[in-house]
Amino acid sequence: MYIGGKKDLNLLDQYTIETLGLPGTVLMENAGTAVASTLLEHYEDVEGKILVLAGAGNNGGDGFVIARKLSDHGLNVELCLLVSESKIKGDALVHYNVYRKRQLPFLQLTEENLNELRKKINHSTIIVDAMLGTGSYGNLREPYRSVIQMVNQSTAFVLSVDIPSGLQADDGHVEEFAIKADQTVTFVLPKVGFFLQEGPNYVGDWKVVNISVPTTLVKQLNLSLPKLITSADVFAQMPKRPANGHKGTFGHGLVIGGSKQYVGAPIYSAKAAFHTGIGLITLAVPECNYPLSAVQLPESLFLPLNEQNGHLSSTALNEMELSKYKAIAFGPGIGRFDDGEALVRGLFNELDGQPVIIDADGLYFLKNQMQLVKDYEGPVIITPHPGEMATLLDTTVKNVETNRLAIAKQLAEKYNVYVLLKGHRSIIATPEGNTWINPFGHDALGKGGSGDVLTGVILSLLCQGANAEQALVCATFLHARAAELQAEDLSHYGVTPNDIIEGMPQILNKLF
Numbered sequence: 001m002y003i004g005g006k007k008d009l010n011l012l013d014q015y016t017i018e019t020l021g022l023p024g025t026v027l028m029e030n031a032g033t034a035v036a037s038t039l040l041e042h043y044e045d046v047e048g049k050i051l052v053l054a055g056a057g058n059n060g061g062d063g064f065v066i067a068r069k070l071s072d073h074g075l076n077v078e079l080c081l082l083v084s085e086s087k088i089k090g091d092a093l094v095h096y097n098v099y100r101k102r103q104l105p106f107l108q109l110t111e112e113n114l115n116e117l118r119k120k121i122n123h124s125t126i127i128v129d130a131m132l133g134t135g136s137y138g139n140l141r142e143p144y145r146s147v148i149q150m151v152n153q154s155t156a157f158v159l160s161v162d163i164p165s166g167l168q169a170d171d172g173h174v175e176e177f178a179i180k181a182d183q184t185v186t187f188v189l190p191k192v193g194f195f196l197q198e199g200p201n202y203v204g205d206w207k208v209v210n211i212s213v214p215t216t217l218v219k220q221l222n223l224s225l226p227k228l229i230t231s232a233d234v235f236a237q238m239p240k241r242p243a244n245g246h247k248g249t250f251g252h253g254l255v256i257g258g259s260k261q262y263v264g265a266p267i268y269s270a271k272a273a274f275h276t277g278i279g280l281i282t283l284a285v286p287e288c289n290y291p292l293s294a295v296q297l298p299e300s301l302f303l304p305l306n307e308q309n310g311h312l313s314s315t316a317l318n319e320m321e322l323s324k325y326k327a328i329a330f331g332p333g334i335g336r337f338d339d340g341e342a343l344v345r346g347l348f349n350e351l352d353g354q355p356v357i358i359d360a361d362g363l364y365f366l367k368n369q370m371q372l373v374k375d376y377e378g379p380v381i382i383t384p385h386p387g388e389m390a391t392l393l394d395t396t397v398k399n400v401e402t403n404r405l406a407i408a409k410q411l412a413e414k415y416n417v418y419v420l421l422k423g424h425r426s427i428i429a430t431p432e433g434n435t436w437i438n439p440f441g442h443d444a445l446g447k448g449g450s451g452d453v454l455t456g457v458i459l460s461l462l463c464q465g466a467n468a469e470q471a472l473v474c475a476t477f478l479h480a481r482a483a484e485l486q487a488e489d490l491s492h493y494g495v496t497p498n499d500i501i502e503g504m505p506q507i508l509n510k511l512f
Contacts, residue, residue, distance in 0.1 A: 001189075001190070001208075001227060001228040001230050001233075002189050002215065002218050002223075002225040002226070002227055002228070003189055003190045003191065003192050003194070003195070003225060003226050003227070003228050003437065004188075004189040004190075004191065004192065004218075004223075004225050005169055005170040005191065005192045005193070006134045006135070006169045006170055007170075008189070008223055008225060009134060009169075009187075009188060009189065009191075011221060011223070012188055012189075012213050012215075012217050012218075012221075013027065013188075013213060015217055015221065016212070016213045016214070016217070020214075022212055023091075024058075024090070024091040025091045025094050025095070026212070027091075027211050027212060027213065028058065028061045028062055028065060028091050028092070028094075028095060029065055029095070030210075030211035030212050031062045031065070031161075031162075031187050031209075031211045032061075032062045032063070032064070032065020032066045032068075032069060032095070033065065033069055034185065034187075034209035034210070034211060035062065035066050035128070035159070035161055035185045035209070036065070036066050036069035036070050036073075037069075038159075038183075038185050038207065038209070039066075039070065039126065039128075039159065040070070040073060043075075043126060047076070047125075048076070048124070048125025048126065049076050049077075049078070049120070049123060049124045049125055049126075050070055050075055050076060050077040050078070050124065050125065050126045050127075050128065051077075051078055051080060051120055051121065051124040051126070051127050051128070051156075052066055052067040052070075052077060052078070052079045052080065052127075052128040052130060053080050053082060053127065053128065053129055053130060053131050053147060053151070054067075054079060054080065054081055054082065054130045054131065055082055055083060055130065055131040055132055055133075055144070055165075056083045056084075056087040056088045056089070056092065057092060057132070057133060057135055058090075058091065058092055058133060058135070059130050059131065059132055059133025059134075059135070059161055059162060059165075060081070060088070060092055060096075060130055060131070061088075061090075061091055061092030061093075061094075061095050061096070062130050062133075062161050062162070063079065063128060063130025063131075063161060064079065064092065064095040064096050064098070064099045065095050066128055066130065066161070067079040067099060067104065067128075068095075068098065068099050068102065068104065071102075071104050071105070077104075077105065078105040078106070078107060078120070079099060079104065079105065079106050079107070080106075080107040080108075080109060080117060080120070081096075081106070081107070081108050081109065082109045082131060082143050082144065082147060083109075083143075085108070107120070109143055109147075114143070114146070117147070117150070118150055121147075121150045121151060121154050121156070122150075122154055122155075124154065124156045125156060125157065126156055126157045126158075126159065127151055127154065127156045127157070127158045127159070128159050128161065129151065129158060129159065129160040129161060129164060129165050129179045129181065130161040131144055131147070131148075131165040131179075132144060132165035132166065133161065133162050133163060133165070134162060134163050134169040134191065136165065136166065136168075137168060138175060139175050139176060140166055140175065140176055140177060144165065144166070145176070145177060148165060148166055148177045148178065148179055149177060151179055152177070152179065152180050157182050157183075158179060158180065158181050158182050158183075158204075159181065159182065159183045159184070159185060160179055160181035160183070160184040160185075160203070160204075161184075161185060162184075162185070162186050162187050162191075163184065163186065163191050163193065163194075163203075164178050164179035164180070164181045164184060164202045164203060165178065165179045166178030166179060166202075167179070167193055167198070167199060167202050167203070168193050169191040169192065169193045170192055170193060171192065171193055171196050171197060171402070171403075171405075172192070172193035172194070172195065172196035172197035172198055172199030172200075173193070173197050173198065173402075174197075174198045174202065178198070178202050179202065180201070180202050180204070181202060181203055181204040182204045182205070183204050183205045183206070183207070184203045184204055184205075184206040184207075185206075185207055185209055186206060186207070186208055186209070187208070187209060187211050187213070188208070188210075188211065188213045188215065189208065189215065189218075189225075190206065190208055190228060192226065192405065192437075194206060194439075195228070195425040195437045195439060196404055196405060196425065196437075197401065197402065197404075199425075200424060200425060224433060226405065226435040226436060226437055227434070227435070227436050227437070228436070228437055228439055229436055229437065229438045229439065229440070229473055229476065229477050231477070231511060233473055233477075234473065234474045234477045234478070234511060235511055235512070237466065237470040237473055237474055238461070238466070238470075238474050238511070238512075239277075239461060239464035239465040239466045239470075241277065241464075246279070247279035247280050248279060248280075249279060250277055250278055250279030250280075250463065250464050251278055251279050251280070251326040251327065251460075251462070251463025251464055251465070252278075252279060252280040252281070252282070252324065252325055252326055252463065253273055253278055253280070253281045253282070253325060253326060253327050253328070253329070253459045253460065253462070253463045254281070254282045254284060254303075254322070254325040254327075254328045254329070255269045255270055255273075255281065255282070255283050255284065255328075255329045255332060255455075255456070255459065256284040256305075256312075256317070256328065256329070256330045256331075256334075256347070257269070257284075257285065257329070257330065257331055257332035257333045257334045257360070257362075258283075258285035258286055258289045258293070258312075258332070258333045258334065259286060259289070259310055259311045259312070259333055259334055259335035259337075260286065260288055260289070260309075260310025260311070261310065261333075261335055262332075262333030262334070262335055263289050263292050263293065263333070264296075264333065264449060264452075265332035265333025265360065265449065265452040266283055266285055266293070266332045266333050266452070267283070267293055267296050267297050268332070268449045268452040268453050268456065268497050268498075268501070269329055269332045269452045269453070269455045269456035269459065270283055270297055270300050270456060271297060271453075271456065271498070271501050272452075272453040272454070272455075272456030272457050272460070272500075272501045272504070273456040273457065273459050273460035273463075274299060274300075274460075275501050275502070275504050275505055276456075276457050276460040276461065276475075276478065276504055276505075276508070277460055277461075277464055278459070278460040278463050278464065279463065279464075280301065281300050281301065281459075282300065282301040282302065282303050282325070283297065283300050283301070283302050283303065284302075284303040284304075284305055285302070285303075285304065285305065286304070286305060286306075286307035286310065286311065286312055287304040287305065287306065287307050288307055288310060289304075290302055290304040305317075308337075309337070310335075311334070311335055311337040311340075312334065312343060313339075313343075314338075314339035314340070314342035314343050314346070315342075315346065316343065316346070317343060317346040317347050317350055318346050318349075318350070319350070320350050321350075322350045322351055322352055322354075323352040323354075325354065326354060326355075326462065326463045327354055327355040327356070327357070327459055327462035327463050328347075328351070328354060328355070328356045328357070328459075329356075329357040329359060329455050329456070329458070329459045330344075330347055330356060330357065330358055330359070330362045331357075331358055331359035331360040331361055331362025331363065331455075332359055332360050332451075332452040332455055333360065333452070334360060334361050334362055335361055336361050336364055336365075340361070340364070340365035341365045341368065341369060343365065344358075344362065344365045344366055344369060344372065345369065345372065348372045348376060351376065351378065352378075353377045353378040354378055355378055355379045355380075355381065355462045355468055355471075356376075356378065356379075356380055356381070357381045357382075357383065357455055357458055357459060357462075358373075358380065358381070358382045358383070359382075359383045359451065359452070359455045360388075360451065360452070360455075363382060363383075363384050363388045363391070363392060364388070364391060366382070366392070367391060367392050370392075370415050370417075373415050373416070373417050374414075374415045374416050374417075379418060379467070379468040380416075380417045380418065381417070381418040381419075381420065381458060381468055381471075381472065382417055382418070382419055382420070383420045383422060383451065383454065383455060383458070384419075384420075384421060384422065385421075385422045385423060385451065386400045386401055386404075386421070386422075386423055389407065389408075389411075389421055392411075393407070393411070400421075401423070404421055404423070404427050405427055405429075405435060405437075407421070408421040408427045408428075408429040408435070409429045409433065409435055411429070412429035412430055412431050412433075413429075413431060413433060416431045417431065418430055418431065418468045418469065418472060420454075420458075420472050420476065422451060422454070424441065424442070425437055425438060425439065425441075426438045426441070426476050426480075428469070428472045428473065428476065430468070430469050434469065436472075436473055438476040438477060438480055440476075440477060440480035440481050440484060441479070441480030441481075441483060441484065442483070442484065442487070442492065443492050444483040444484070444486065444487040444492045444495040445479075445480065445483045445495075445500070447495070447496060447497060448497075449496075449497035450479075450483070450497055450500060452497065453479060453497050453500050453501055454475060454476070454479045457474075457475040457478055457479055457504065458471050458472060458475040460475075461474055461475055478504050478507050478508070479500065479504070481503075481507045482500045482501075482503030482504040482506070482507050483495055483499075483500050483503070485503045485506060485507060486499045486500060486502075486503040
């Protein structure tokens with residue numbers, strides 16, 4: 001599923017109106033009808049008051065249609081226009097005139113009746129936010145600023161039309177206030193801002209409705225849009241398992257990591273790989289970790305490596321035979337130590353073109369050696385969280401979080417690397433310019449070790465034959481959905497990395 005920003009949606013609308021010949025008034029009628037139908041699905045017998053708050057633009061025009069349609073179904077609905085009717089233009093004016101000629105319930109907001117509106121908001125069962133839409137930007141002006149605060153303080157169910165008013169469609173930024181919707185009914189495509197910065201905190205449950213703007217225009221107009229990961233994408237891209245497959249069929253992976261301080265991280269990666277279908281896995285850990293690791297994961301093969309002060313020595317990977325491993329993960333639990341950069345150079349010197357994942361403090365050692373990634377003949381995947389990304393780029397976490405999509409895309413293309421920028425709504429960017437956003441996952445993933453689990457799933461899927469992009473798409477989905485599933489029973493507080501690992505087979509069962 002594609003997702004778009006303000007300019008992208010404007011292009012699709014414009015092409016539909018000017019080239020396909022479908023008038024804007026028809027699109028607006030379709031949009032309002034679709035939102036009204038969504039409400040009627042759940043609230044057809046509602047006895048309470050429905051208040052539609054409308055601005056002067058196209059979003060307000062949708063609101064005029066919604067109020068008319070709900071009134072036609074006999075519901076107790078009132079339209080409130082927040083601006084002077086002289087500001088209404090174009091298609092919106094057509095639908096405003098229809099509503100007014102019908103003599104349906106109407107309130108024109110003025111400075112004198114602001115308290116009246118406050119009372120209506122406080123006594124409404126449902127509030128429809130059709131105030132600003134995707135066209136808003138910058139600081140909120142009055143009366144929108146005050147009305148949005150009133151709505152957010154009310155107990156009504158709030159449905160936003162296309163996008164919550166005050167939320168930026170392109171980047172999810174909220175300048176000061178935005179409507180905190182219980183549900184957002186959006187048109188044509190989900191908006192990029194639903195998934196970035198503050199967006200997930202404002203959109204509530206969202207759904208996309210068809211208003212006769214064909215989504216096939218994305219390819220026809222050669223638009224380069226991010227994609228939203230869906231279960232259908234994962235089903236299509238997951239490596240399929242032949243019934244006569246054996247452990248060699250499903251690949252042999254290598255995890256290089258661990259230190260005296262961080263024993264568990266590579267174990268989480270290996271366990272996650274086993275629970276998602278890998279054939280064989282070898283754990284390459286410091287010699288001091290070997291006894292503890294072997295007890296916890298007897299199904300794994302082990303490769304104890306030379307150590308120095310509880311960390312892998314800088315020459316631990318020199319002259320290793322890595323060609324027998326189908327894919328390699330480097331970094332879980334490796335810690336920071338002197339000569340770590342030399343260890344990374346040793347890794348790239350011994351690789352044989354197979355996919356490699358660089359995670360955790362492996363990224364810290366990679367910071368000054370990104371040319372190794374760019375020059376490597378095989379696919380390289382990096383999996384930074386915002387702090388690690390900020391370190392890689394010599395910038396701040398705030399800058400990373402403000403520009404997540406652009407930063408991931410630029411880094412992927414500059415260094416020919418696959419980027420998984422983790423966080424709430426993780427982002428995938430490929431060297432070819434493809435971008436994905438994972439809409440799943442929540443705070444249950446906010447535990448040490450969760451990232452190590454994700455690395456293990458990526459490794460597993462690479463070893464089973466997925467390419468780098470497919471492995472990232474499927475792994476981020478499985479990881480996030482497993483956490484969501486386990487939180488249903490264990491609470492958001494109680495989910496551990498092992499719980500996530502044990503939840504992934506259940507997600508795979510549902511998927512297939």
